[in-house]
Amino acid sequence: MHPKPGLTCEWPITNFFGMAPTSTIRQTAEQRREAVLRAAMIEFAQGGLDGTSTQTIAARAGISQPYLFRLFPNKKALFIEAIQTANQQIVAKFEAAAGTTSGQDALTAMAVAYTELIADRTFLLLSLHGFASCGDEEVRAACRRCFRDVWYTIERLSGLDPDTVRQFYATGMLCNVITAMQLDDVDERWAKLARPGDPRESKPEGK
Amino acid sequence: MHPKPGLTCEWPITNFFGMAPTSTIRQTAEQRREAVLRAAMIEFAQGGLDGTSTQTIAARAGISQPYLFRLFPNKKALFIEAIQTANQQIVAKFEAAAGTTSGQDALTAMAVAYTELIADRTFLLLSLHGFASCGDEEVRAACRRCFRDVWYTIERLSGLDPDTVRQFYATGMLCNVITAMQLDDVDERWAKLARPGDPRESKPEGK
DNA sequence: CTCAGTTGTTAGTGACCAATTACTACTTAG
DNA sequence: CTAAGTAGTAATTGGTCACTAACAACTGAG
Numbered sequence: 001m002h003p004k005p006g007l008t009c010e011w012p013i014t015n016f017f018g019m020a021p022t023s024t025i026r027q028t029a030e031q032r033r034e035a036v037l038r039a040a041m042i043e044f045a046q047g048g049l050d051g052t053s054t055q056t057i058a059a060r061a062g063i064s065q066p067y068l069f070r071l072f073p074n075k076k077a078l079f080i081e082a083i084q085t086a087n088q089q090i091v092a093k094f095e096a097a098a099g100t101t102s103g104q105d106a107l108t109a110m111a112v113a114y115t116e117l118i119a120d121r122t123f124l125l126l127s128l129h130g131f132a133s134c135g136d137e138e139v140r141a142a143c144r145r146c147f148r149d150v151w152y153t154i155e156r157l158s159g160l161d162p163d164t165v166r167q168f169y170a171t172g173m174l175c176n177v178i179t180a181m182q183l184d185d186v187d188e189r190w191a192k193l194a195r196p197g198d199p200r201e202s203k204p205e206g207k
Numbered sequence: 208m209h210p211k212p213g214l215t216c217e218w219p220i221t222n223f224f225g226m227a228p229t230s231t232i233r234q235t236a237e238q239r240r241e242a243v244l245r246a247a248m249i250e251f252a253q254g255g256l257d258g259t260s261t262q263t264i265a266a267r268a269g270i271s272q273p274y275l276f277r278l279f280p281n282k283k284a285l286f287i288e289a290i291q292t293a294n295q296q297i298v299a300k301f302e303a304a305a306g307t308t309s310g311q312d313a314l315t316a317m318a319v320a321y322t323e324l325i326a327d328r329t330f331l332l333l334s335l336h337g338f339a340s341c342g343d344e345e346v347r348a349a350c351r352r353c354f355r356d357v358w359y360t361i362e363r364l365s366g367l368d369p370d371t372v373r374q375f376y377a378t379g380m381l382c383n384v385i386t387a388m389q390l391d392d393v394d395e396r397w398a399k400l401a402r403p404g405d406p407r408e409s410k411p412e413g414k
Numbered sequence: 415c416t417c418a419g420t421t422g423t424t425a426g427t428g429a430c431c432a433a434t435t436a437c438t439a440c441t442t443a444g
Numbered sequence: 445c446t447a448a449g450t451a452g453t454a455a456t457t458g459g460t461c462a463c464t465a466a467c468a469a470c471t472g473a474g
Contacts, residue, residue, distance in 0.1 A: 026440065026451055046342045050257035053431060064453050069433060125342075132339035134387040135253050144388050144398075151397045162400040167374065169401070170381035174373065177380055180341040181351050190358045191351075193369040194376070233421055233470065260461060271423055276463060 033071045036061040040082045045125035049079045049133045080142045083130040086123045087146035091153050093117065098157040106158040107168060111199030114172060124179045171196055240278045243268040247289045252332035256286045256340045287349045290337040293330045294353035298360050300324065305364040313365040314375060318406030321379060331386045378403055 027035075039060035043052045054075055058065040072078040097113035098106040117123045127146070134140040154165050175196065178184075183191045234242075246267035250259045261282055265272040279285040304320035305313040324330045334353070341347040361372050382403065385391075390398045 029451070032451080048255070048257065048339055048342075050255065051340070051342070054433085055431075063451095065432085066434080066454085067452055070452085075432065128335075129339050131384045131387045132255055132336050133258070134389070135255075135258070140388055143384075144390070144393060147384070147388060147390075147401070148395070148397045151401060166381065166401060166403065167377070170374070170377040173380035173384055174377035177338045177350075177354070180338045181347055181354060182341070183351070183354075186351060188355070190355045194354070194358060194373060196373065236421070239421085261463085262461080272461095273424085273463075273465095274422055277422085282462065 029071060032061070032063060032067070036063065036068055036071055036078070037082060037085060040078050041086055041122055041126055044079055044082050044129060045122045048129040049076065049136075049139070054078075076136070076138060079133070080139060083126050083139075084142060084146060086126045087149060090117065090123055090127075091149055094150075094153050094157060102157065102159050104158075104160070107154075107160060107164070108199050110154065110157065111168070111171075114175065115199065118175060118179055121179055124176045128176045128180055236278060239268070239270060239274070243270065243275055243278055243285070244289060244292060247285050248293055248329055248333055251286055251289050251336060252329045255336035256283065256343075256346070261285075283343070283345060286340070287346060290333050290346075291349060291353060293333045294356060297324065297330055297334075298356055301357075301360050301364060309364065309366050311365075311367070314361075314367060314371070315406050317361065317364065318375070318378075321382065322406065325382060325386055328386055331383045335383045335387055 036057065040057045043057050043060060046052070047056075054068050055065045057078070058068045061068070068078070072081070093113045093116075094110045097109040099109070101109055127143075130139060130143045130146065134143050151165065151169065154168060155162075158165065158168075174194070178195060183194060243264065247264045250264045250267060253259070254263075261275050262272045264285070265275045268275070275285070279288070300320045300323075301317045304316040306316070308316055337346065337350045337353065341350055358372065358376065361375060362369075365372065365375075381401070385402055390401060
């Protein structure tokens with residue numbers, strides 16, 4: 001059942017519960033927490049909050065399902081931490097990409113960074129599932145914080161006006177759904193047109 | 208339990224199963240189907256595919272949960288039909304709004320129509336949940352069809368170039384997440400800036 | 415009136431799932 | 445060596461959920 005062998009040892013020594021003993025390889029709770037968080041990001045990105053079981057996440061992280069609840073208070077808290085972590089990485093990537101540039105140059109650099117994020121899919125799908133689960137109050141609050149942080153990051157790094165920032169953000173949201181629908185696998189006219197072109201050869205304003 | 212009384216009658220006549228007899232008010236299966244579809248659109252818009260139970264939908268539609276499965280083969284099929292129906296209504300609203308106009312006028316008319324759709328929330332959230340559930344193959348196929356139909360509708364009605372259509376669509380996606388996060392309840396600078404202004408007083412290109 | 419078709423229900427099934435309990439195995443400080 | 449603390453698991457629990465089975469009430473044609 002466990003997808004990550006080598007963690008539980010093979011010899012079937014039976015103890016009180018008749019269970020196989022754990023391997024001698026132990027990690028700190030902090031290491032496990034990070035492993036669970038990584039696993040959660042991948043799994044939640046695919047199935048969302050309600051469509052992903054804690055068992056699935058625990059299995060990917062290589063721990064038992066109950067231990068997950070020692071590391072995180074509940075499933076929703078893990079979900080929220082996952083989307084926040086993903087968001088922080090997006091912000092960090094934007095800052096690294098923009099560097100010391102500003103204005104349209106910074107915007108283009110961030111657009112390039114975003115297309116690199118798309119390659120992973122995890123980040124975009126995760127934020128999409130965050131928005132979709134905004135029916136929940138705590139998730140909604142977290143999504144608002146994430147949105148705000150990204151907004152101010154774009155604004156601060158580029159120094160451009162709200163209309164431009166909004167348009168940039170909107171394009172990002174379009175990228176989200178294009179990624180979700182896997183439109184790069186669709187070889188039809190509308191699908192190709194919907195995908196934004198390479199940001200490095202785009203025109204700043206209008207045609 | 209049933210939120211819609213009046214459908215089951217009160218007198219406790221016990222039959223074979225000890226069940227209360229049904230009311231004399233009967234509807235055609237087609238009427239029930241439409242009621243279920245309406246209920247499904249509302250509930251799925253809030254909770255999404257995995258976050259909504261068939262019991263919840265059936266209760267809103269005023270029928271028993273098992274009867275739902277006589278009207279629809281399974282939950283996913285109902286979900287797909289819900290998002291497709293919502294999409295058709297969006298397309299229809301665009302066509303009605305554009306009327307005989309074209310170009311930027313048509314685009315503005317559709318933008319106004321879209322802001323009216325936002326008032327309901329159901330349509331936007333439903334399409335958002337559709338995208339979020341694109342991990343499923345059938346849902347993904349349905350979302351692609353919906354996206355394509357809307358794309359071609361915008362293109363056909365406006366007659367404008369792909370870049371403009373894409374930007375229009377992207378703004379729509381931004382509206383989706385703004386709606387999901389209920390940003391109109393947030394009285395902060397970033398939240399106000401993120402919301403697109405009234406489309407009737409917008410500038411076609413650039414500043 | 416009768417019977418076939420339609421509308422609708424209650425009851426149940428098997429699977430799954432988040433979270434808890436109760437325990438075991440390992441590690442380290444004194 | 446020992447005791448306290450930490451890492452980890454198996455078993456269970458109470459609940460929900462999608463879907464099925466079995467059955468009954470209503471309706472309309474002949």
